[in-house]
Amino acid sequence: MKRHQRHALAAAIMAASTTVAAQPMLEEVIVTAQKRAENVMDVPISISVFNDSTVEKLSARNLTDLGRFTPGVEMNNDNALQPTYSIRGVQTNDWTVGSDPAVAVYVDGVYAARGAGAEAALADIARVEVLKGPQGTLFGRNATGGAIHIISQPPVFEQEGRAKVSVGDYGRLDGEFMYNTPLSDTVALRLLAVSRNRDGYLDNLTGPDQSEQNSDSVRASLLWDVSESTEVLLRAEYSKMDQHGGAQFTLIDSVFEGANPGRRLDPYGDIANDFVSKEERDMFATSLEVNHDMGDVTFTSITGYRQFETELLEDLDGSNNPDYYFASSNPDDNEYFSQEFRFTGATDTLKWTAGAAYSRETVDHLTTAEFKMSTLESFAWSEILRNSTSETSQTFLSVLAGLPQEDIDALDGLTNTEVSELQPGYRQQLKDRGLDGMASSAFIWSFLNDQGTLQDFGLSSNPLVGLLQILNDVGPRIAAGDDWIESVESSGTYESYALYGDATWSVTDRVNLTGGLRYTYDDKAFDLFTQYQNQIAGADFGLAFYNNGQAVLDSSQSDTWGALSGRLVLDYHFTDSVMGYASVATGFKSGGFNSLNFGPDIDTSYDEEEVINYEIGSKGAYFENRVQFNVAAFFYEYSNLQELKLLGQPIPSYNLRNADAEGYGVELEGSWLITDHLSLSGNYSWLKTEYTDFDIIAAAGETAEDDLTGQPRVGTPENKVNLALEYYLPLGDFGELLTRFDYTWNDERVESLNDPTRKVDAYDLANLRISLLPEGERWEISAWSTNLFDEEVITVFGDNGDAIGSLTGWRIPPRMVGMDFVYRFQS
Structure with missing residues (x-):
């Protein structure tokens, strides 16, 4: 064939x-x-x-x-x-x-x-x-x-096509067009064009609505049957994205209301930004797959190339409040090449696969953080109030702001959110005394003192003299709304080599034993450049990235990592339709480099991750295949888990840590054909995770509260339930009406590594779809709704904004409704 x-x-x-x-x-x-x-x-x-x-x-x-x-x-x-x-x-x-x-x-x-x-x-x-x-x-x-x-979908040797148009609220207009045709007896072509367009569902008071969709892509695949034993499959795709996406918004009442008088913050209402968040991407991808049969052995070659350029612009404080202005730009340029050679074979008792793989990735990235001088004022208040044990901060607050010492002591240990709620009153006291800008002055003076001797920065070691030196420079720049911009350039060349083999031996008609090994070797080179790009009182100074006393950093780093991964699986077929298995498998993730923090106490690279997973499970079909039920129970141990966390005082910055963790759980999946027209399916997962060891790579900044040993990992609920109900209503010779209802429930979960007490509440979502399917299936019409009951939930919090006192969040899309129109044609 x-x-x-x-x-x-x-x-x-x-x-x-x-x-x-x-x-x-x-x-x-x-x-x-x-x-x-x-x-x-x-x-x-x-x-x-x-x-x-x-x-x-x-x-x-x-x-x-x-x-x-x-x-x-x-x-x-x-x-x-x-x-x-x-x-x-x-x-x-x-x-x-x-x-x-x-x-x-x-x-x-x-x-x-x-x-x-x-x-x-x-x-x-x-x-x-x-x-x-x-x-x-x-x-x-x-x-x-x-x-x-x-x-x-690969090309086929038939002429066929499909056109689809989707319309809905929020100005949705999506289109898809697919055309497949044989060009000869041995060559077939498949073309696809896709356009996704939808207005933003975050109503923005101060600019374009956010969280929109605007992307287009085209894909072509060409299949050539060279001979009875050889085929060549060429694929190519180009896509373009240009949308106001990635938007986050402040969750702090005082930040929003301070810039929008007369309005109250509603986390599910209007937002206001002073920097336009945007996502842009141009991507090209292609692959060449060759398959050649050699009797009982098949040779496969897959050559891949992917290239993209992106630009991510974000309003990280999520507000239009100039005192909290914090924006970022993250352009990327990435090229990836891979080559895999694979042999697969089978006999009556043995199925096997062996292969070799190589890949090379080059990355160029620029991270730019943009503040206003006025941001320093708010930033200073967050840090001074939260870290009030500093003698300089206490002196400054008690003498210049007129606060009793007992009030200062009471502020110690407040969270960012609590500090943000307190800030406006204290800032107003400074303004009433004509001392606006002194908070930043004290903050900067303390910061420079932590970085080295004040004389190195040309400042007096006397607190009041040093504060006045900085105030004379900072005050006018705050009033003028001057920009404060810092950037880090990074680039890397990553090469990976691998050899692998995997085989399944049929010990008996019912027992199979599978074993596999893979050796991976990674060779990485990483370059990073940054320097102080601002001055205060004549001293070079860095705020966002450069808090380790280095005015200029131009480093070239390289490292290698290698590891064996493997699996061993035993499966037993109780019947022709019921199977059970037990397995142990390992995985390897290469080490890497710290991209956003550096200095004498910061390790430049970190260890590779390794995981070992133990699992038992069963898969089965019952009652003449009207019921399918699968279950899996697992336990894994993770070594050198790589975690990114905001650390450091007085200004937190990103540090990569290695941690150990473990997890265990159960997953159930099932489908039941109740009648020929009614079916029910669903799944359930239960998961427990925790850190078993949590070590910081950087020696500086370690504090007891940074140790998350015993805490759950972030991002995954302990319990999750999904259900789906489908009913086909026969319409005689006309066709069928399909009604489908999907429901998912997610338990609460820890969301932030920087604040394990911050959790996403439990929530549920429902989708409904009704489709008219005429006989012959040449066309169909569907009406649908996602998030049917308009559930409101914030699922992600932003650590960057939290660092300056403006905690941000993202919320799930609201209820959306629409219709799909599909037409199929064949020769």
């Missing part, structure tokens, strides 16, 4: 989601989780699969939409250019280019090295596979939490 015919057969097999029921029959689901086509019920890995039909029924437009309905998985693309993926509580919170993600995202077999290049429109896909637990053997480095594989 020609390979393109096998492609067509695989595409025709219904890949109904094991997470949610998809059709009025529970049919076979084909996946390639083990680098070969298999029924998902025979794969001894915990895996959730979404095919194109299920993606449509969930009204899912990106991976985050799928993550909401996947047990043990959380995804967040509030920033499409800095998305996070968490599987079983394993994720990376570092958004800098010095580190790698902990969940590997693949697109058609090619690793998407950076999150900024991973988020794509889910259109004309064959399926999305979400593999849970370390996948280091077959998917390689940076799959310690798991792997997500997006697989697009």
Whole structure:
């Protein structure tokens, strides 16, 4: 059989989601989780699969939409250019280019090295596979939490097409067009164009509405059947994003109301920004896949290239209050090349895979932080009040502001939020005395004193004289609203080499033993440049990044890491349709470099992550395949977990830590075909995580409250429930009416590593979709609603704004309604 015919057969097999029921029959689901086509019920890995039909029924437009309905998985693309993926509580919170993600995202077999290049429109896909637990053997480095594989539809040797238009509130207008045609007996072409457009749902009082969508992409794939035994598949995609996204807003009443007199802060109402948040991306990706049959062995070569340029602009204080102005710009330029050679073979008792892989990534990144001089005033108050044990701060506050000492003592230990609520009154006392600007002066004087001798900065060691020196410089600049801008340039070249092998031996007709090993070697070079870019009272000075006493830093660093990853799996088929398995697997994530903090007490690189996962599970179909039920229980231990945390006084800055952690839990998934027209499906996950050791890489700034040993990891709820109900109503010769209701409930969870007491409340979401499916399926019309009951919840908090007294948040999209119109045509 020609390979393109096998492609067509695989595409025709219904890949109904094991997470949610998809059709009025529970049919076979084909996946390639083990680098070969298999029924998902025979794969001894915990895996959730979404095919194109299920993606449509969930009204899912990106991976985050799928993550909401996947047990043990959380995804967040509030920033499409800095998305996070968490599987079983394993994720990376570092958004800098010095580190790698902990969940590997693949697109058609090619690793998407950076999150900024991973988020794509889910259109004309064959399926999305979400593999849970370390996948280091077959998917390689940076799959310690798991792997997500997006697989697009291949060309077929038939003429067919599909046009889809979606309209809805918030000005939604989406379009998709796919056309597939054979160019000859041996060549087939598939083309796709996608446009996503929607207005922002955050009404902005001072600029364009935020959290909009505006992206376009085109994809082409060419299949060439060279011979009966060889095929070549070429894919290419270009996408462009230009949208007011990634917006956050202040959650502090005084910050919002101080700049908007007469208005009260409503976290679910209007926002006000003085800097326009924006996401821009140009991306090109291509891959060349060659498959050649050599009898019982198949050779596969996959060559991949991905390149993107991005610009992320953010209002980090989330307000239009000039006293809290804090903005950032983060442009990226990334190129990634990969080559994999793989051999797969099978006999009656042995299935095996062996291969080699190489990749090279180059990254260029610029992080710019922009303040106003007036921000220093607010920043100073946050830090002085929160750290009132400083003798200089006490003297300043008690003498110049006229506050009794007992009031100052009472302020010690306040949180950022509490300090922010107190600040306006104390600042007003200074203004009433004509001393506005003295807070910043005292703050800067203390800061410079911490950095070295004051004489080194040309300032008097006498507190009052030094304060006056700074005040003479700072005061007029605060009044004039001068800018304060700092930046860090970083670039890296990362190369990775790997050899791997994996084999499954059929010990008996019912018992299989699988073992695999992979050796990975990473060689990384990292350059960083920054310098003091501002002056106060004639002294070079840095606020955001440069708090370790170095006026200029121009460093070139390099390091290597290598590790073995492996797995051992025993599975037993109790019957032809019920299987149980036990496995142990390890994963490896390369070490990296500290991108945003440096100095004499800061290590430039940090150790690699390693995880070992123990799992037992069962997959089964019952009652003539009308019921499917899967269960998995797991326990993992994590070594050298890489965590990014704000640390340091008087100005907190980002430090990377290595920590140890563990987690354990249970995941259940099931589908029940109640009648030929009614089906129920769902899943449940229970997860417990905690830090078992928490060590800071930097020697400076360590305090007892920074030790999070025993605390849960952030980002994943302990309990999560998903349910889906589908009903097909026959309409005689006309066709069917499909009604689908999806529901998800998420338990509360810790959200911030910087404040473990800060939690996201439990919340639930519901989607509804009603589709008219005429006989022949040439066209269909669907009406849908996401977040049906208009649940209001803030799911992410912003640490950057919190550092200057303006805690920010993101909220989930409100209820949205719309309609889809689909037309299919064939030759």
